[in-house]
Amino acid sequence: MRDSDRFLRDHLLVTRRFFVRAGIVGVAAFGGGVRGWADSLEPELNDAVARLESFMTPLDKFRDVSRGSPVPHSLSEEKRSEVGLTRETWRLEVTADQDHPTRIKQPMTNSSGTALDFPALMKLAETHAVRFAKVMTCLNIGCPLGTGIWEGVPLKVVIWKTQPVENFRRVFYYGYHNNEPKQMFRSSLPAGRVLEDVYDLPPVILCYKLNGAWLTPERGGPVRVVVPESYGFKSIKWLSHIVLTNLAVANDTYIEGNNDVDSPLKTFAATLSVPPSIAANQRIPVTGYAQVGISGLRKVQVWVCRKGAEPTDDPYFVTAEWSDATILPAPESGKWGGDLPDSTIPADTLGFDNEGRPKTWPMRFSKVHWAVILDGLPAGEYTLRSRTVDEKGQAQPMPRPFRKSGHAEIETVGFVVK
């Protein structure tokens, strides 16, 4: 172990991550009123970075987006047991759509006693279980709900057990909804996406664990769908029914809200901390996060301008003097947080090597952190903006600036220098 490593081991997780990265990269001074750091810790940035949340979200910190009256996870244990929302009583039906049937030889139904139960799912898990990291994000909410390692059986494994033969174009799926059709929350995927994992995507899974723990009722347990590249509305909780259909169009509940239901996760940046009070000519530590969407993340940039002094003919500020922030590196082993056993990435997690280190960074479909020190400024009111540039060089809010395909707007944070 290097001396510097031994010294740093005793420091806080993110401080350490940040220091190692800054030491290696030695980011040079920036133009545009922002500068980086040399290979020593800037005390003011150290504090801000040390206060950052862990990379993986603790289980009780995930935010909940659940419909239903009552919401299924608020039901008593007794009631949940009665309606199939416990591991002991859960059953999954996989059938053909009555109106546009896929021909399947072995439907799984409650009436014939062939519905999939939890022990049968665990049997499949013995040979087919996969796990991957993913940030859960609601298309309609600006900030992510939580990052974790989701574990499950690929949905295609269960579908193949029903022996589909022909007329299979789409998968519809929904969960428990108090047995009221009006409360049904449903989603759908093309058959191709479920049967084949294109572009190196992890599979769509029937998920039963999050960060190594059984999926709680609030997170959609005992079993929910998780779609790696999609917004949260595709990841149906309290899963009870899968319907194979020859209908070639989406039937997602989110269509009713004018949403673009084919939109993969977008890349965007947001600020987490700016000091509460800033003196004139005092350097300003800033931290934030970036969601890494389908197009990856090349850099995070910041831009400060005097309040109200923005150009009026450049809505996305492409001509502004943006400066690069530093994207924090991956946590060290044992420092991932999120209530993971030993705070470590479990073995055989997709996208990680044998030592539990991510194979690529910043990792797609996760939420990474960034930090930057702004140069001191004269007294006045300012606006800070941050944006991402994805791996294809597309700066936020491009390539898809439309709100109903997910948040991409450039964030605005006001601050005052006294």
Ligand SMILES: Nc1nc2c(c(=O)[nH]1)N[C@H]1C(S)=C(S)[C@@H](COP(=O)(O)O)O[C@H]1N2
């Ligand atoms: N059955 C069911 N599944 C659901 C929902 C729901 O209301 N009912 N909400 C969806 C939406 S809109 C989102 S964003 C995610 C949120 O997942 P979380 O509550 O685990 O954070 O769950 C999805 N799955």
Ligand SMILES: [Mo]
């Ligand atoms: Mo959502």
